[in-house]
Amino acid sequence: MTLFNVIVKPIVTAKTADMEVAAKNRVYTVEVSPSATKVDIKNAFSSIYGVDVEKVNIVKTREKFKYARKWMVCKRSESKKAYVTLKEGQSVDFLAIK
Numbered sequence: 001m002t003l004f005n006v007i008v009k010p011i012v013t014a015k016t017a018d019m020e021v022a023a024k025n026r027v028y029t030v031e032v033s034p035s036a037t038k039v040d041i042k043n044a045f046s047s048i049y050g051v052d053v054e055k056v057n058i059v060k061t062r063e064k065f066k067y068a069r070k071w072m073v074c075k076r077s078e079s080k081k082a083y084v085t086l087k088e089g090q091s092v093d094f095l096a097i098k
Contacts, residue, residue, distance in 0.1 A: 001033065001035065001036070001040065003043065003044040003047055003048060004044075004048070005033055006032055006033055006036045006040050006041055006043075006044040007030050007031075007032055007033075007041070007044050007045070007048070008030070008031040008032060008033060009030065009031050010028065010029070010030050010031075010094045011029040011030060011031055011081060016028075016029040019083075023085070025091050026054075026085055026086045026087075026088070026090070026091075027083055027084070027085050027086075028083075028084045028086070028092055029081060029082070029083055029084075030081065030082055030084065031079055031080070031081050032058075032080050032081065032082045033080070034079075034080050036080070036082075038056040038058060038082075041053075041056050041058075041082050041084065042056050042084075045084055045092075049092045049093075051086050051087075051090045051091075051092055052086065052087040052090060053084055053085070053086060053087070054085045054086060054087050055084075055085045056082055056083070056084050056085070057082065057083040057085075058080065058081075058082050058083075059080070059081050059082075059083070060078065060079075060080050061078055061079050061080070061081065062078055063075060063076060063077055063078040064076045
């Protein structure tokens with residue numbers, strides 16, 4: 001697995017923005033590949049963005065169903081996301097890739 005296939009996309013919501021502010025811009029939430037491990041995520045973050053990673057937490061989200069009408073079912077697929085904590089005094093700009 002290449003480094004650019006590990007991190008799929010950053011997750012930017014109100015909850016993740018509040019988490020970044022509470023942790024002084026050190027915790028970032030990203031969606032990762034289903035087969036990625038903590039070591040893969042740490043190496044990808046370090047090499048792509050040029051920062052030192054302190055720790056990585058992984059959460060698997062389950063698939064969810066929403067019933068719109070009697071016969072219509074919408075499905076949100078399962079995914080895997082990672083909370084990446086950086087060392088003190090470092091931050092990431094997701095638009096600038098090293």
